[in-house]
Amino acid sequence: MNNALKLAEPVRGQVDADGLLLSADPLLMRLHLRCGGKEGGPLAVPELAALCRLSRRLRMNLSRPVHASDDDSRIEMWVETRLASAERDQPLALSIIDWKEYSHDESDKADPARDRDFDRLEGRGAIRTDAALRIIAKQMPGKAARNFGAIGQSLIDIYDVIPPSAHAKLLEAVAERQPIRNQRMREKSGAQRLFVMQGEPLIDKAGLFAGYRFAAALDDPEPPVQDARQASGKLISDSLFGMQLGPALRQPLGKIIANAETISTKLEGPLRGDYASYAKDIASAGRHLLDLVNDLSDLEAIERPDFTVAGDDIDLVDLAHRAAGLLAVKAADHQIRLELPDKEQKMPASGEFRRSLQILVNLIGNAIRYSPDGSVISLSVSADQGFARISVSDQGSGIAQEDQERIFEKFERLGRSGDGGTGLGLFISRRLARAMGGSLTVESAADQGSTFTLSLPARKTP
Amino acid sequence: MDRTKQNDIIRRARAMADKASFVADDFAQALFPRTDVVFNDRMRSHALQYLRRAVSQIAQRICQIATRDLGVTHQLLLSIAEEGGDQSFALLQPSGLLNKPEIVQHLLVKTQQNELAARLLQKISQEDLESTLTRHLDHDDPAVAQAAMGLLVAQSRATGAAGAIEACLADLPPEIVYAIAWPATAALVRLSGSPGVRLQQAAERLLAEHDESAGVARKAERLAQLLEQTRTETNPVPHPMKDGLALFVARLARQSGLSSDQIVTFTAEPEMARFIIVLCAADYPVQEALSIYAALDSGDHILTAATYGELDRDRCVALVSGWAAPDAYQDAERTLSRDYLSEDRR
Known part of the structure; x- marks a missing residue:
């Protein structure tokens, strides 16, 4: 949503030789105050103040676009400066002839990097194609991660369409620019792995169809050789969730959630209010169940003796921003502000990218869940004794001393229920942190908030 | 050898001695450019023509203000005010005073714009190009229509003869006017031998009267902002x-x-x-x-x-x-x- 104010009269203000805002029309004064300024204090809108300084230094009248931002919106202005006379001490007149506000939500929309982070977090791959289904970019999970040979080739030359969906049906969906749901496709060469693809049509700025963005989830993860051997002769293998139940449950659950969300948003037409509300409950319960399935798969994976993690070169500051980006909507729903370390800061560490992101998403998600609305969650980084650390601090009710070790135990909820948690997140996170050679600790006191700290081996920058 | 010629050679020899340490730098720059960007002779020529026109217009305007509004009566300044002239440029060009990063960057942009305009005119006529803006004149939003009209007017003022590059004082960015105006004032003081105070006042007035919003660049930015908003x-x-x-x-x-x-x-x-x-x-x-x-x-x-x-x-x-x-x-x-x-x- 944007708000273009049709200014009948320009918004005016006066700035003296020391940069103090002498007078301002209400709109400018509101912006000045929201930017931290005081009445009669220095002009607090940075770009506007810089324009005033330039105008005064050159002793020339300027006419330029200026951008400003407050907590609620981003503002575009067109500003003219007028020096009253050649006298240096005379105030500078500001005249804002155009004023347009954009809400921050609008600029957060459609961030492809955020979509990609979601895919990586969930272990999904992503394929982008042009309008003729030729592959433009491809990043797949696991062993197929780096396959640049596919670029430029048609999607259907690389993958076989697996029934029940037929080749023609896929092409029909593409021809009609329809989303593609749960399309199973198998690699024609190499490991011949099976993927489940979800495709969204892309529309470019001219309003024309520009191709598809597919999210690809592995449908038949390769079981480790050892597991396959152990499983022989058993009805159900040791890796019950990861290999069998997990994939089998995720697909129908995904369908249930998607359909329930479609019903609750009344996308297909009007619906009785209470029915829409039931659909919301179904979607919510479905998501909870899906979280549980994911956690159980992870639990099973990390308890396997051969569980290993990759030693990627990661940066904890970058991860903090990615994790915060993934949870931005959830935080905004509760008017919670996420304070992040400066993007320019670097905190290199060694650990698996996806698993480290998973831990941070879990920590920030917990902090949002157990913090009061309107509070602040702050993330900070530090390094000492060969470890890079990232801390997530909330302003929640805190954790009593005697409970601080219990929360890392399996299925421990400290008596809480109905908040969407599974009681496995912290257990899994700590195990993952240890598997990466690090640790996960908590410091807290009742009513004082909690600080969870993830430590990973520091990596020396080249 | 007559005395005048001899004096001239002595003057040149002295001038060269002052600059001798820069010769190797100039040669090195020509021999070993640090980028792959190719500047053809046309661009170099256009850049110098443009700079000459910009300096001359600023010097002329300063002289006009000094002679008409401030009562200066020096003959040379009166002549520059009436007819213009390259005297200031001739004095400033070898001095290095115009070799400032912001001026050079502006010259590159203007000459490249000229190149692009010439390439466009090979594909579309000047009339057709100008008529592109007229479609915004009937825009539902009067602010857009007004901005389009402003851009049309500014462009028509700034357009030179086909293939030529034209500098227009109203189109120069304030930073460039400022960067040229003060060296030009100093050059006028030296050329005329008149006291600097009046000419400085004239330069201050020139700066104060310059209206950035009238230039093509700002008019285009303003129209772009309004079009993107709507x-x-x-x-x-x-x-x-x-x-x-x-x-x-x-x-x-x-x-x-x-x-x-x-x-x-x-x-x-x-x-x-x-x-x-x-x-x-x-x-x-x-x-x-x-x-x-x-x-x-x-x-x-x-x-x-x-x-x-x-x-x-x-x-x-x-x-x-x-x-x-x-x-x-x-x-x-x-x-x-x-x-x-x-x-x-x-």
């Missing part, structure tokens, strides 16, 4: 042959977060690589991007749909956002990375 889904993607060069550059600059000068400079670089990245980052469809490239390129290179289509838009967006950072930051980052590199090698 943008609808059916609005076509900006194109130099549909919007005219100034408006196209301003709209692309707005969409990419870069400045108009940066966009123009990118088109001067080899194969317009950075310009293509900007188009991709701004999500221009393939066909539009190819058409824009063809309209602005000198005809030496070809951009194919495959090359453009294979660009990773996320990477393009990241690159463009890096180029949108303040110059001082980008310079510092480059210097620091060089320092770290050299530390590694040690």
